[in-house]
Amino acid sequence: MPSDLLTGVLPRILQYLPATLLYWIVPSVLALFLGTLLCVVRVGRHNILYWLCTVFISFFRGTPGIVQIYLVFFGLPKVFYLFGLDIDDWDPGVFFIIATALNLSCFICETLRGGYLGVDRGQIETGLSIGYNRVQNFIHVIAPQTLKVAVLNLKNLEIDVLKDTSVAYTIGAVEILGSAKAIISAQYGTGQLWILGLVAIIYFVLCSLIEVGFTLASHRMERYERRYA
């Protein structure tokens, strides 16, 4: 065990905690918007847009996240180059965030779609019959019930995204695991197992916090049901 595990190594790893949280929160927020849009298309009519989204989702669900990260990392500069823009000096974190947001939005879309299909048709018709327009109906009737059904899957997705930030170091975006690897190589391989164990505990604590947060949220969303249960 390295003698400075808690005094020296831990603070150096925790320096990169904000980076990990950034790589977790930004894709989550982006994917919630993009995923909702995809979901709206996916529950709608079967037109050309529907099939495009289906192929898009199938691709992102059928390929490993790390391959998608590489594709964005190497492919996006080429796409931008077509428009005469040079983005080679962008931070690798940006590419990681874009790739993760695209990936996550497909999973969120499918989760929300499952929740939406679980909403009782009668609820939607009732909302319309008491004079809500479609936007009001969406905000007051559809969205709360969809979220209530989907919240458990969303929790799992968010935990997965937090864990998947650990592959960001492969394209040079340094976060907790990346900093741990740097420390390991700097120490010429003494006490690697202790350092990785420390990293594992940090991730476990973060995941537990997400778990607690989502459990509280799901209790709040089910508050109307428990009253009559």
Add this chain to the structure above:
Amino acid sequence: MELDYDFMVTDFPTVLAGLPKTLILTFWSTLFALLIALIFGCVILSNAPAFKQLVVALNTFIKGVPLAVQLLFCYYAVPFVAKWLGSIGIYDFNPRHIPYFPAAVVAIACNFGAYITDVVVSSVKAVDRGQIESAQSVGMTGLQTALHVIVPQAVVISLPSMTNYFIWLLKGTSLASLINVTEMLITAQISAADGYQYLEAYIDAALIYWVVCAAIEFGSERLFKRVGFFLKPARA
């Protein structure tokens, strides 16, 4: 877009040659993950005090740690374990050929074993109570009930989620490239290194992964339609 289409076509067989290695890694990982899941699932279902809490705690911890961290942990643990196995004479440790493939199998199997344990537990619990009571009422022993009534139904019930995790595991094997285990992604990487045509090679790899995953999903749906007939009345 400036893609080297010729390279993409000529490189495709090279990348495809990496697929068997990915599938072998998937096979062994799945096998051991299922084994772990069955043992853990039996312990949880048996409600054995202390053991159950221990297994649940272990599962929770494994699920809270990224696969990449587990892979790296096993990667760095290999020399220690191999040396220890060498010292007791089971394994001939050669520092020039460090066995990283088993390390990847252990890491992936432990990770997915924890997830599949939940599938095992919930599928057994999803078997209709009436089925178990009927089995007992015709005089079956506990073992007979388990073998002839619970297991066949639980296997069918678990099929959709098992497929999900299987596909997820197949995608997860790509992370083994982080610890220098030769599989499809690293094959693509190596083949592209000469001309820095990484994007082309990764597109090839992505296409192969996509086709394989879609095929597995399609096959599993067909299979479930055929063997899951007895679940339909309950769902309607």
